Amino acid sequence: MKNIIKKINKIFVNKTIVLELIPFLLIVFWFLTALIFNNKVNFSILLYQQSKNSIKIISDNSNQENKITGKFKANDDNLGLIMFRFNVYSPGSEDIVTFRIKQEGDLNWYHADSFRAAVLTSGELLPMGFPVIKASKGREYQFEILSKNNKVEIDDFNFLAGYEFSKNELISNKGEGLSFLLKKIYTSFTNFDFILSSLKYFIPLLFYLFFYFAINKFKILWKISKIEVLYIGVPLFLIFLDIVLTKKFYLPIIILLILIWLYSFSKKKLESKVNFALAFILILIWIILILFRITDFQSKINFWTYVFLVIGVLTAAIEERDVKKDENI
């Protein structure tokens, strides 16, 4: 066991590994996970940002119909979807939005589809799909979005065109696969929206840097490992139970838990910063839970974070007063 710890220590003493290799790997992790998981569409779809100048809004007042028309030149073959971010001004409205597309010059629409306006309220980029057009590169396409009562609009006139490639073809044809990958990287990382939404995969690097500095430099774990589990572990476990098991706030229980914590805290003569560390950990947990859309414990974590902050600052004041006394002595 000691040997294993020694070996691990050796790894973490090596600055090249700690400060260069691991951060590099985590950046690569961010890069790859963003490409694979962050896309709102399949990995085999290339998304190109289209110029906002190619869209114009025509309001047809005679039918109380709002029409958005646009045209764009396809950047690649296999055109299969267009993505828009909609603004719906009367959420819950029963207005129907119709999307249709055709090659410019054609008499008939290539594809038309209808949606309820209410499903477009997320504020996210939403795809309007249609059967893939194999030989689309260089051709101009025209589309229309129709809605009644002016209730639906496209935000910022910002839209993306998607080109869907066959996975089998990409795997079997290495040249095409490589070309696709380069295009994928280029189109993804030149898209501001993509970069913003991929930042969540940056968290491991952030955590790593934090723990590297916090644990290595402050040696928090070392201090905590010396603390008797009974005094610190039990009250914290009880607080954990309160967060997880009870949704309501029972004042007597809360007061009791605070008193137990204060007793243990003073008994073990812990420093005020332990409270701040606990508050910070709770905030991290809160944020991680939010990333997974778990909202059940928000209220309780919110409360206990605040309690730890208050205890932290009060104990810091007491510590400062004691320092003063020492100086006087």
Add this chain to the structure above:
Amino acid sequence: MELIKQIKDFHMFERIKKTNRFFPIYLITCILLLILPYYLFAGKLYLSGDDTRLFYAYPFDFLKNFTYFSWSNNSSIGINAANQHFIPFLLIWVVLDLILNNKVILSYFAFSLPLILGFIYFNKLLIELFNLKNSYKVEVYLGSLFFLLSPIIIINQMFIFLTTMWLLGVIPAIIYYYIRYIRYSNFIDIYKPLIICIVFATAILSIPWIMGLVLPLLAGIVILILLSRRKEILLTLKRSIVFFSIMILSQSFYLIGFLAPFFVQDRASYAIKFISKDFLNNFIATVNSTATGYIVYPLLDLFHRQIAFDFNWKLMNDFINLYDKTFFLNLLFIAILIIGVFNYKRFLNKTNRKIYICIFTSFIASLYLFTVNVGPLKDLFLLFGRIPGFVMFRNFYDKFALGYTFLYAILITVSLVLVKKRYPYKYHWLNLLVFVVILLNFSVVKSTVTSPLWTTNDIYKTINIPKEYLSFMVMIKKDIPSTNNILSIPFGAASYTVIKDENSNNAYVGTSPVKIFSGVNDISGDLSFSFSKEQDSIDGIIINRNYEELNKILYSHNINYVLVTKNIPNEVLKSYAFYAPTLEKEDAEFLHAIIDKKILTSDNGNYDLYTTKNRNTLLESPNLFFQKINSVKYILYLKNIKHPQELKFNDTFHVDWKMYLQKKPNLSFCRTESIFTYSNTTECKSKFIFFSFSEMSYLWSNSIFEKNHTILNEFSNQWTIDPAYVKKFYNKDYYTVNKDGSINIELVLYFKQQLYFYYGLIITFFVVALSTAYLIITLYRKNEKHN
């Protein structure tokens, strides 16, 4: 020499320039803040809202028609509200208006100046508070940016852009000089904030926002007292009393008038609002519906996400498009805070440690007050509502936001300094990251500040007031006496009116500026009837087409004209600014029922002015001649009074409307220029005078007919004029006797609370004069000693 040096020292950039290598960066930042409104508003005025913001572009109109007098009716029936706090600022702005002669530049400067002042003084404050060396300029700079460019400040101050925005500069400035005075006891550190307090008195009067900082600070001060020695406490207390006494006395010119309504409670005083039971009930309901956020978002330096989503604010889109994706980057601020907490004992000296703990305690208190929704502590906040005056914090997320960000910015700055001390070779990257995150968070400023009018998609609030509207206001000013009221149609849901931009559908949607531009008050919405029963009933009367009742209301409120605006964009008509069922009934039938004939039309036909069916006058009594001098003073002449007769004054009732009998009564003021006679009452052409010295004596003079002053129609004033009383208690100098035994008298009708302004002004003048004299003597003695 010393005096010149001190005056030089007052120049904001001077000290920075002397000691700071970063002067070019500071200068560039100030220039960027200066051009920020040009980027945001693209050459148009940023108007609208409850306080109109018109004073930044039209300071003189505002000064004359709104600010000077304690009786105010700006798109409302008359109320007692002392607005004189605005005068020093408006005087400066009038001069700037004359120099610049450009409304856009003038109003943009008003947007930038609080940010620039905030930037400069927050820097100075941080350096002074923790006695920081020049080597920490970058951290101080970042802290200042953190404060001013915070997403909380964007939504809380820049988006609303009320006069509270000046607090961004005033609060750091006052605290900076206060700390300097406590430490060095130089009188110059009282004199400078004294001037600042007078010029920006309007910001000082933003009491709820100031208390939003003071309340959390009190928690910190308690801790500071516990950590300090008795000698230190006594010295600080002594100097604090001197400092704040002079500051408070300097505010006398408006403060006495502001406080008076709390003592002379009257239904036409704004003060009654803050102590009413309705306001308390409103407090509980408002807090319960808005206390839904958690402490995490403020700790991330973001506004409460839940409130934005619950109330469908524009901020919701900012969260969806940006903050929801980047909010974990803001964890950086919490991490910096934690590093600070872990290292302050090691790197701060004893004094700074105490200040740090004091600020941290205040910050924690502020975090709670800004959030409220902290488990059982929410009930505690509701309980605070029972403390008199605490109801001003019902919008806690607004009132505590500024103080919270201010305290957080101080802590972040100190923490950045501690990071630098702790990691002397690695801190650069962190500073860079902090800078990037601050800018990233601030990037939504344009979309937030210039977002469309609430409940509309395409109506933006940046406009240039059309020439057609301004020239129509000039026509009203010329043709309509200011003793009348106008009804604005379409009738709004608040006291708002709509002015459409000349070349776009952008619109001014805010408190009606008819009074500001023309001097004639208009009633533009149900809230214009504040304090009267019509506030709740007027919409129902219009909806039910009860025209008889409506005409009665128009008559009793002296509403003699109707202004019809015809170019309001459809989207605005459908917005929150109008109540749809009322608007629906404001059709041709409605107009036909209340108007008589058209008397004015604007150049392009977008505005019409009609007379009402039943005409009234502001004052009414048999054989009465009256002349308006200004909003608080009227001269009355009553002739041939034989028996007791009624005198009606069709403005809101207030106990401080007093009548003073004049010696040697005569009608000379009205001999040639009578403008209107109705029901045996003659209105004489008004002669506007701001002030005459004789008014000062009304403070000790006895008013007449006070016991006969009663409420008419549950709204206005009525006196019984009894000639026998005059004959019995006054000598013959005060009346003339006619052959039939009747008498003629001259009266001045005066709103007594206006006097508080004049007497307050005298106190302010003495405080400034004595302070100036004391400062000169002190500096002279210092100079002599030095020589």
